[in-house]
Amino acid sequence: MKLSMFKRIGAVAAVMLGVLGQVAPASAERPDDGLILKYQKAFEGKTVAFVPVTMGWDLTQGWMAAVQRDADRLGYELTIRDANYSVDAGAQAISQLINEKPDIIIIQNADMQAYVKLIRRAMDAGINVIQMNMKTPVNSDAFVGGDWYGVGVETAKEAARLCGSGTSGKIALIQGPVTAPPNQLGVAGVEDTLVDYPDATLVATQAADWDASKAHSIASTIIKQHDDLCGFIGLWDNMDVGIAAAIRESGKQDQIKLVSTGGGNKDLGCTNVESGAFSSYVKVDTRDQAKVLASAIQMLLQTQPEPGTQPFAVYTENQILTPDTVAPTSCWTVDQIKLGN
Template identity: 30%
Template sequence: MRFPQSSSPTSRRNLLLGTAAAGAMFAAGCTSNENNDSDENSKQAANTANDKPGKAVTIGFAGPQADHGWLNAINEQAKRRAKEYKDVTLEITEGSNDTAQQIGQIETLINKKVDVLVILPADGKALTQVGLKAMRAGIPVVNLDRVFASPQAYRCWIGGDNYGMGLNAGHYIGEQLKDKKNAKVIELAGIDNLELTRQRTAGFNDALKNYPNIKKVGRQAAEFTVESGQSKMAQLLQAHSDFDALWNHDDDQGVGAERAIKQAGRDDFLMVGGAGAKHAMDAIKADNTVLKATVLYPPTMAASAIDLARALGQGKGVGGLAELEIPASLTLYSAVVTKDNVDEYLPTGFS
């Protein structure tokens, strides 16, 4: 996931939701209140999002170029979810990594007077002004993952937890190695000048502090590509003949890392991936490689963004919550997928 900017878990009012819980919540029927014998509960039921057809809503969707498996999954999740609603029309742009071009695409959607916008900006800071423009035009914006520089540029933010990815990867590895004396781990990170990479590494390092028997002995930064994953992993393998675990930030670059591992004939350590690609889940299920787990950065957030946009366009809240309005911020949970639970998450795996 090549994100020029990502959210900080401490910089906004986070509501922590698991991926499955978020999807179920947004698509839930009427309300989760068990006791509906009061006027207030009836009012909440009437204002809560549900999957019954309602007011027609046109949603404009603008994202970056799908030049990565995760970004392509984002687009597919949005399209698939929109098709599930008879009352939703989706206006989707081609996607671009050129900020000026993406701004132009969003301005076209504003001029078309769509009811709601879902925007995954190529660069959150650079596209803040067009988010503000939409909000000032009375078009609510659902800011997806890469956050705008101003909270006034969006009505709701929804995205993943990069720090949580590292934290959960570190805790998983720590639990596997907690009884091993002088355990060693290495890290294959993403692009180092991206905030998301720094957050993932920070979470990983913080988790390892709970395991004094474990020492991180090596780290290389790749570029979220198969080629970079292979070359950087080969360097790590050459530099470290003995280690017990590897955390790789991204399953796409993990394809290259696995090639390097196979070429080196190494199987003396466990590997944890990141994001939740289908090929990684298939390997975890087969249990015949060093890859034993992956930490999710769920592309299902795009489907949930469509749910939120629909609710905004219809003036409804969210099933499962007592509030009449949708939250200002939703941070999705980075679940660890292992052989024990992989069947549950396989449907969310992306190619």
């Protein structure tokens, strides 16, 4: 009797397992909320290309750390064509990419005019274009970056504050390449703002081409020419470390102030603010820009607008850091951005 009962139970179980095996899917499908499946599919087989001034900068490394993280997560391909400081090499890279037809080309403009025709050509070829941090007069599908005129305004205000009553008021400006978008707009912001501060006088302005060695040489000469100089304005921390070295070598750290600007890299930004090498620092946050760039790519790959028809911009917020306000979280490293922090 017991054996017969076990046989009947076993037979029923076998039937049930067979039925369940036929009904249950091989693998469960995730529910669709109306967008998630389209969102995931939007990135399949897509290609995004980046043409930087150079991948040797903390800025470009930070941006691409975030974009590569998204590419790995979402499944699109990222390709980088490093111009390595050469406008001609950059133009050649963009031309080649237009023929290859990636879905998006991201361009960091070294010059206000050099890539204008190529940007238009890329959009005419059906490619969406993002201009990154350094914008030409022509609009593309997106711009992500700093408000460089606003940066110039903030650096000038900080220099005027530091070189106010009780000082000579003499300020020197060290520029980058004169045709670079951040330089042209930044210098305009500095000059327009200093008009409102009659106690501050711009006694020298020279171009160091984003080069720390050139900035060091120029700053050393200016310090010798103006014994009572109160301060320097520099337009990029990578270059401005050369100015800081010249001030240190002159022994006039208490007299000469340095207002710098940059993307907020820990070693170049916060470390120099904490040490007092930078008296004030206008941060144009690369970490924020990297996240916004990654999001802009996502939006363009999903919506695929007709190139050039719906341009938009995200200008990242400036933040002023001083030795009194800088905090452990004020700056970033590339490794942190890679981890999404």
